[in-house]
Amino acid sequence: MTSRPLFKTLPGADAPVEIWFNDQPLRVPGGRSVAAALLAAGVSRFRATPVSGAPRAPFCMMGACFECLVEIDGVPSRQSCMVTVRDGMRIHSQEGARDLPPFDQTDATLENAHGR
Numbered sequence: 001m002t003s004r005p006l007f008k009t010l011p012g013a014d015a016p017v018e019i020w021f022n023d024q025p026l027r028v029p030g031g032r033s034v035a036a037a038l039l040a041a042g043v044s045r046f047r048a049t050p051v052s053g054a055p056r057a058p059f060c061m062m063g064a065c066f067e068c069l070v071e072i073d074g075v076p077s078r079q080s081c082m083v084t085v086r087d088g089m090r091i092h093s094q095e096g097a098r099d100l101p102p103f104d105q106t107d108a109t110l111e112n113a114h115g116r
């Protein structure tokens with residue numbers, strides 16, 4: 001008896017796309033998250049922890065654990081499991097802590113309803 005897959009991929013949904021990971025070109029399956037595409041391409045280190053520098057990779061694949069943070073097209077701290085992979089994306093592993101954006105005094109009153 002042959003087993004049939006539980007789920008079927010839509011025709012053409014997984015057409016390969018070209019991306020860059022840490023300045024290396026990669027051909028990955030499309031139609032899925034950045035995390036799934038990178039894992040399918042054999043990438044196992046997505047970021048390093050800010051304190052010890054320990055390697056991290058996706059764990060939950062549903063936006064809960066934040067282990068999959070990467071920089072996508074210059075934007076740091078993106079959850080790669082929640083972003084659909086697109087042709088031409090430039091992705092970098094996230095090393096350590098991110099810098100906060102510069103503090104703008106004009107936005108200070110917007111911080112909370114009490115002005116604190």
Ligand code: FES
Nearest residue numbers: 061063065066081
């Ligand atoms: S793998 Fe858990 S938030 Fe992305």
